Each structure stands twice: as structure tokens, then as C-alpha cells.
Amino acid sequence: MKILSAKQVHEADNFTIQKYGITSDMLMERAADQVFNWIHSRLQGNPIKIHVFCGIGNNGGDGLAVARMLKEHDYNVVVYVVNYSEKRSKDFLINLDRLKERKLWPEFIDENLHLTSIGKDDVVIDAIFGIGLNRDPEPWVVKVLSHINASGAFVLSVDIPSGLFMEQAPSSEENVIKADVVLSFQTPKLSFFLPETASYLNHWELLDIGLDPEFIYNAPTEYQYIGKPEVAALYRPRLKFSHKGTYGHALIVGGSYGKIGAVQLAAKATLTVGAGLVSTYVPACGYMPLQTALPEVMVITDEQNKQISAVEVPEKVNVICLGMGLGLHDDTKIALTNFLKKNKLPLALDADALNLLSANRQLLKLVPEGSVFTPHPKEFERLVGTWSSDFEKLEKAKKFSAQTKSVLVLKGAHTICFYNGVGYINSTGNPGMATGGSGDVLAGMVTGLIAQGYDVLAASVMATYLHGLSADIAVTTIGYEALTASKIIEGIGAAFVELFKREQPQQQGQQQQERAEQ
Numbered sequence: 001m002k003i004l005s006a007k008q009v010h011e012a013d014n015f016t017i018q019k020y021g022i023t024s025d026m027l028m029e030r031a032a033d034q035v036f037n038w039i040h041s042r043l044q045g046n047p048i049k050i051h052v053f054c055g056i057g058n059n060g061g062d063g064l065a066v067a068r069m070l071k072e073h074d075y076n077v078v079v080y081v082v083n084y085s086e087k088r089s090k091d092f093l094i095n096l097d098r099l100k101e102r103k104l105w106p107e108f109i110d111e112n113l114h115l116t117s118i119g120k121d122d123v124v125i126d127a128i129f130g131i132g133l134n135r136d137p138e139p140w141v142v143k144v145l146s147h148i149n150a151s152g153a154f155v156l157s158v159d160i161p162s163g164l165f166m167e168q169a170p171s172s173e174e175n176v177i178k179a180d181v182v183l184s185f186q187t188p189k190l191s192f193f194l195p196e197t198a199s200y201l202n203h204w205e206l207l208d209i210g211l212d213p214e215f216i217y218n219a220p221t222e223y224q225y226i227g228k229p230e231v232a233a234l235y236r237p238r239l240k241f242s243h244k245g246t247y248g249h250a251l252i253v254g255g256s257y258g259k260i261g262a263v264q265l266a267a268k269a270t271l272t273v274g275a276g277l278v279s280t281y282v283p284a285c286g287y288m289p290l291q292t293a294l295p296e297v298m299v300i301t302d303e304q305n306k307q308i309s310a311v312e313v314p315e316k317v318n319v320i321c322l323g324m325g326l327g328l329h330d331d332t333k334i335a336l337t338n339f340l341k342k343n344k345l346p347l348a349l350d351a352d353a354l355n356l357l358s359a360n361r362q363l364l365k366l367v368p369e370g371s372v373f374t375p376h377p378k379e380f381e382r383l384v385g386t387w388s389s390d391f392e393k394l395e396k397a398k399k400f401s402a403q404t405k406s407v408l409v410l411k412g413a414h415t416i417c418f419y420n421g422v423g424y425i426n427s428t429g430n431p432g433m434a435t436g437g438s439g440d441v442l443a444g445m446v447t448g449l450i451a452q453g454y455d456v457l458a459a460s461v462m463a464t465y466l467h468g469l470s471a472d473i474a475v476t477t478i479g480y481e482a483l484t485a486s487k488i489i490e491g492i493g494a495a496f497v498e499l500f501k502r503e504q505p506q507q508q509g510q511q512q513q514e515r516a517e518q
């Protein structure tokens with residue numbers, strides 16, 4: 001799903017209005033109708049007090065329209081207009097008149113604040129600023145936002161929490177509404193996915209307001225949100241007359257004394273995601289544990305016992321994963337340097353391979369184009385230096401991917417794969433994955449998909465999605481705490497199956513019946 005910029009959303013509005021011969025206030029009515037239905041289906045006429053805070057732009061217009069619909073259904077509504085500018089939008093004014101026609105008179109809030117108290121059991125609808133926010137709110141408006149935040153009431157934000165920019169960090173925490181739920185129109189907003197800005201919302205849902213799908217399809221976007229349909233479309237079916245050679249031969253290079261388990265996890269993940277053959281190259285101390293734990297995997301050992309001092313690549317290997325548990329020994333640095341000087345195969349670079357590259361930057365130029373880097377934020381910082389905001393981090397990530405002509409898999413709560421100027425934001429995963437070895441599993445999965453013939457971008461996006469999905473499935477039975485990297489590998493099969501699961505016919509029947517009864 002594409003993530004549009006504010007400018008593109010406004011263009012999509014205009015395009016939709018012209019193509020379907022509707023007016024902008026009809027589009028606003030659709031948006032408000034969807035928000036109202038969402039609330040009404042949950043509150044079911046509950047007389048709880050609902051405070052609707054509106055701005056003076058179209059987000060405020062949405063709020064006024066929702067307030068009218070709530071009033072028409074006898075909800076206990078109070079409406080406020082946060083009067084931060086005289087430049088009221090046309091559709092705000094239309095909806096202000098419609099509200100007054102229903103004898104609902106908003107309270108206007110200006111610099112001489114008179115703030116009505118909000119009970120902690122009340123509901124607030126936040127429609128003060130939408131995606132038109134282009135500067136920090138004035139101090140008195142911040143006081144209104146703080147009053148709402150301090151109330152303890154359930155806050156529902158329309159489209160985006162007021163005060164949150166689409167593509168920029170707020171300058172202060174108090175400038176932004178903290179929303180329990182955001183009902184966002186048509187496409188998610190980039191700020192919903194970044195650690196710094198996602199903290200302003202607990203949960204978001206999309207409401208389809210019927211913006212033209214053709215416009216959205218053709219819009220060039222810098223970010224996409226990756227869900228099941230996008231990943232299912234990447235899947236390459238296994239062929240009936242195929243054999244192990246059809247699915248590639250991956251080599252995992254890593255391990256040092258005490259860290260052979262990292263290679264074990266990566267190799268097992270590579271196999272489990274479907275690679276035809278998997279070999280490992282490890283220090284001699286890794287021989288017994290690997291041969292014992294993974295009978296399917298071939299093991300080549302270095303002449304050194306505790307760390308590798310060279311890299312030997314067996315014939316017919318078509319992708320190499322490098323770095324897990326590798327350590328930073330001088331022997332290993334020499335091994336990496338000599339290897340990179342002759343290697344032409346695509347690489348998946350993780351963990352200490354990234355740390356060695358950060359400490360020896362001249363080696364970066366030797367990484368072949370079309371490789372994959374899988375850093376967590378600290379490893380990425382070692383590669384590119386610090387950043388002042390998450391948005392700057394994204395720019396650095398995009399630049400790094402362009403300079404190396406490779407995929408950058410920037411790991412986090414929403415892992416983002418960057419390639420060719422586009423960031424692909426993952427939708428799966430959970431906090432249980434913050435556990436040792438889960439990164440080794442991801443690198444192994446990327447490698448296993450490349451081995452089978454997936455291109456590097458498809459392999460990175462799909463591996464990231466399945467890795468998170470496997471964990472999401474696992475936590476439904478074992479909870480977050482008991483999730484381990486090994487459990488993520490065990491669930492890869494279930495994640496593949498889930499990718500193609502359709503609704504059960506019985507459930508479909510039930511839903512049809514429910515619809516018929518409504």
C-alpha cells in the first residue's frame with residue numbers, strides 16, 4: 001500500500017472530485033460518515049460525553065460533520081472550535097452552517113482560553129489539525145492540546161493526531177495530541193511508523209473514503225506499507241520437476257568461539273525458507289556443534305580454532321551471508337579483506353561484518369552492487385554516523401542504499417527495506433522479537449530467498465514480512481516473553497501457509513448471513 005505525501009493526498013482529492021463529478025464537501029461528508037459509523041458501532045448510543053475539538057481547516061470540517069451526525073443520533077456532544085486562524089476553509093464553513101442549522105452551537109476557543117473540564121471517562125474527538133499542519137502550533141493552542149492530553153479521556157484523532165507532521169518530527173512533545181486511536185483516511189501516514197512519532201498514537205485504522213485507485217496506483221511514492229497482498233504477489237511457486245539444485249546453494253560465513261549458535265540459527269533459517277543447499281564456513285570449534293545440530297547443513301572449517309582467518313567458497317554457491325557471531329579479531333578482518341577483493345557473488349551482510357566494514361570503510365567499496373545490508377540501528381549508526389531525528393535517519397538510509405546500490409534492511413519495530421529511492425515499511429512483528437538471535441534468523445531468511453532466485457529486494461521484503469509474521473503467529477500461543485529466535489524459525493512454515501490462507505467458506509457464509517440480517 002502506498003504512503004502518500006500531504007501534497008499527493010490533496011492531488012488525489014482534486015483528481016477524485018473531477019473524475020467522479022463530486023464536490024469537496026461530499027468527500028468530507030464521506031470521510032465524516034466513516035468516522036461516525038466507527039464510533040456509533042462501538043458506542044451504540046451510550047450517553048457518554050463526547051467533546052469534539054475542531055480546527056478551522058478541513059480536519060476541523062470533518063470534526064464538525066461528525067459532531068452533526070452524532071447529534072442527529074442523540075449523542076451527548078459538545079463542540080469547540082479552536083480558532084487559530086481567520087482563514088477558515090470553505091468546507092469548514094459549510095459544515096459550521098449545517099451544525100448551527102441543527103441548533104448545535106460550538107464554543108469558540110481563542111487566546112483568552114476558557115477551557116471546559118474534560119472528565120477521564122469522556123471521549124474526545126480530535127479534529128484540530130490534519131495533514132495541513134505546516135508549522136508548530138502557537139503556545140495557546142499547545143495549551144489546548146495539553147488540556148486534552150492531561151484529561152485522561154479516550155482520544156480519537158481524525159486522520160492524524162493534531163500537531164503531528166506527516167514527514168517531520170515535532171519540535172516538542174507537548175505540541176502533539178496523544179491519541180488512543182487514529183482513524184486515518186485512505187492511506188497511512190509515514191509518521192505512524194517511526195519510533196519518535198509513532199509514540200503519539202496507540203493504534204491506527206484506515207478508512208476508505210473512495211479516493212481514485214487509479215490515481216493512487218500511478219502516484220510515484222517514496223514509501224510503501226508492505227502487507228499480505230504485496231508479499232503474496234512476490235511468491236515464486238516451487239516447480240513440480242525441480243530438484244535441490246533449482247533452489248540454489250547458500251554459504252553462511254560466521255561464528256567465533258562461543259558464538260557458533262549464531263551461524264546455526266542463520267543456516268537453519270536459510271534452509272527453512274527453502275534454499276536447496278546450505279553450507280557454513282566456521283572456525284574449527286564450530287564443526288561438532290553444527291554437524292550435530294543441523295544434519296542437512298554442510299560444514300567447512302577454518303584452520304584456526306576460535307575465529308576464521310580465511311573464507312573458502314564451495315563450488316556453485318550463488319549467495320553468501322556473512323557476519324553473525326564473526327567477532328572482530330585481526331585474523332577475521334584479514335579474512336574479510338581478502339575475501340572481498342576477489343568475491344563477485346551477492347552478499348547478505350550482518351552483525352560483525354557490518355562492524356568490520358564500519359571500522360575499515362575502504363572495504364565498503366568492495367561490496368558488490370545488489371547486496372543486502374541488515375543493520376540494527378546501532379550498527380547503522382556505526383556505518384553512517386548519528387542522526388538528529390528519525391526522518392534524518394531515513395534520508396541517511398536512502399543515501400546509503402543509493403551509494404552502495406544495495407538493499408538496506410534497517411531493522412526496528414517497523415523494519416524498512418530501502419532500494420532505488422523507495423522505503424518498504426514492514427507491517428508484521430512484535431516486541432517478543434527483541435531477543436538474541438532474531439537478527440541472525442532474518443539474515444538467514446534473506447539469504448535463503450536470494451539463493452532460490454528471488455531478486456535482492458523481493459528477498460529482503462519477503463523475508464522481513466515472514467520473519468515478523470512467524471513471530472506474530474507464535475505469540476498467539478506462547479506470549480511475547482517466551483519467543484526465541486529458534487521459535488521464529490519453527491514458525492516460518494506456518495507463516496508461508498498464512499500468506500495464502502483465504503477466509504473459511506463457513507465464515508464467509510456467516511458474514512453474508514450477518515449482513516443480510518442487518
Ligand SMILES: NC(=O)C1=CN([C@@H]2O[C@H](COP(=O)(O)OP(=O)(O)OC[C@H]3O[C@@H](n4cnc5c(N)ncnc54)[C@H](O)[C@@H]3O)[C@@H](O)[C@H]2O)[C@H](O)CC1
Nearest residue numbers: 028057058059060129130131132133134135136137159185
Ligand atoms: N483525502 C483526504 O484524506 C481528505 C481529507 N480531509 C481532511 O482534510 C484534512 C486536511 O485539511 P487542510 O485544510 O488541508 O488542513 P488542516 O485541517 O490540517 O488545516 C490546517 C490549516 O491551518 C493552517 N495551519 C497549518 N499549521 C498551522 C499552525 N501551526 N497554526 C495555525 N494554522 C496552521 C494551514 O494553512 C491550513 O489552512 C485532512 O487531514 C482530513 O482530515 C477531507 O475532509 C476529505 C478528504
Ligand SMILES: [K+]
Nearest residue numbers: 126129160162
Ligand atoms: K486531527
